[in-house]
Amino acid sequence: MNNVRTDHCFLADIDFADRTFPFSYGALPARLEKSIATAGLLQPPLLVAGKNGFRIVCGWRRLEVLRKLADESGEDEILVNLAKNISLQELFRRALWENLAIREFNLVETADIYCAALKIFTLDEVEKKIMPALKIPLRPRFRGRCQAISGFSQELRDLLAAGSVDAETVDLIKEWSADERSALIDLVTESGLRRNKLREVVGRLDDLARRDQISPFELLADVRQAALDEAGNIDVELLRRQLKARLYPQLTAAHLEFVARQEKFPWLKPFRLDPPPDFEGGDYRLNFTFTDSKEWEEICAQLNAVALEDIDELCRRS
């Protein structure tokens, strides 16, 4: 790099708030902290002069670790690479590829880089160079996803960066209002809903909201209340069941009816009868256990004595 020179600078001279090069977001990797604490800074970050101090082009995480360590050690002079007479576009490219060489970006970083690139490059350059590098498909859904993430609250962005919320969930909540998303964050925080279950819950909320033409906010308040256990905590499984019953009223009724129907046949007690998944198709499964030939013979005799009408009644579609 001809226009880059190594120099010393003070941490206080760095503009940590500047997000022209938004290549890092989220918790600092513990391994990086340990490495710098043990061996010091091995690779100087790349900075460029800006209005309010040096802008961080590359090395935000390293600098954040150093800032943290400086609070304890008091040392705030560090070695950096300073770029001069290099265009913003070129610096952006270098930072992008240097980061890509060593790690994957999380969802927030990807979104922020895309949005920042839109301000620096032409649309054509973004579509032909930046988006393929970030593995963002050239479709409105993915552009919309990035723009939405950039506008999310910090709480939600933190959850995304930590991997607690996935991209499919973002697609569903991006049209929600800030209040609705905030209510969802509260639900996640209170209930400890993990990523996959959260996606299922949000998917069902979205389906219900569209089907019944009501706001997710209203729905959330409703199901949240119904999913409280005796101690006043949110029971995740109850919450999921509530949503399923609401979205699938007829399937739920069919299950309840099937359970009730089984009660009519005392001979079923030692067995477990499973209907086909979602009652689709005709394959019912009868489960039982036995320990020896005598038990086997007894079960067979019991089954042979079952009236065929009972079988028809049990397997009847509701």
Next chain:
Amino acid sequence: MNSAAVVSLPPAKYSRSLFRPTTVLVEDEASDYPLVESIVGRLPNAEVVVVKRPTSADLVRLSQEFSPLTTLFLARHRGRFLKACPGTAETYRCCLYQILHLGLGCNIGCSYCVLQGYLNNPFITQFVNLDDAFAELDRELARPGTFYRIGTGEFTDSLFMDPLTGLATLLLDYFGRCQNAVLELKTKSVAISALLDYPGEIGETIVSWSLNAPRICAKEEGHAAAIEERLTAAALCRQRGYRIGLHFDPLLDFPGWEDEYRQTVASIFAHLKGDDIIWISIGAFRFMPQVKDVLKENHPQTNITAGEFIRGLDGKQRYFSTIRRRLYRFLVTEIRRYAPNVFIYFCMEDQYLWQDTFGRAPADNQELGHWLDKCCYRYMRLKGTEAEGAK
């Protein structure tokens, strides 16, 4: 109004293509085919761009340069033209239909269109090497004693741009005289002028319309012709001697669906008699799970995927069986009120619902296929039996 008393509508409507591209991309290896010349000749103001045979990545790139909404792609098809309908799993009954694969995509813009999730080619594509297609048909149809029901409306609409391609005429030239095959043209358009004006033998060619509830037509079927327009066109085709097929697919569950579907059934029989109709198929809405996201992306206002969908035995999302049964029973009863003997069948449905709705079920796909074959007089002649249909 029955088929004998149809009022003539302005012919311009029937000779208008639903698709008027402003750009025609021509694959370099396809540029010498006569169909290219005739299509381009009908689009004097369109920009014509010759491109090398594109890869999938090239197609994405091209779609950024040329809007798929206004671009027609003319290409050479290198695979088989005649294919089994993709719905041939044994888990649900399939009628063993054959697809003549002459094009891809259409611009009608139905929100529920499953092609949104399947096609990796963003352009409406017309294959132009028709001599290869007819040569393949010659070879395939030469198999003695075999009867074929062949359609062109699976991956595209059979007629939506027929005034541009003139394909219907070429197909009638072939199938009009064909003894062991019938052609079914499926559409939501009314571009039937070539069919009405065709001077030759039309054989037992079937012209079919996809039908739905008026509200679904208005909300979910883009710029497809209105239900009344489709049925008026059907009546005109019947007058010309074509047999008429009707397809209620996808059948949707929405508030007020009974009244809406009742209205459509009443409209059918205001335009057609039961005997005019060779078959009516019914299929409840179903889609591959991954299509849901694409559908929501392309049609954010629709809520048709927000129902009681379960995972079917074929991996597709479909309504819970109780809902399907309710839809089917209602529609079949309504149709039977007007036409007790018309042949109705399910597209991709399980034998329990067949049994439940009709009191009988095809034992397998072959039997269902046989039932549909029997609706065709040509099949009867081929097999030397009386035409009895499959009522």
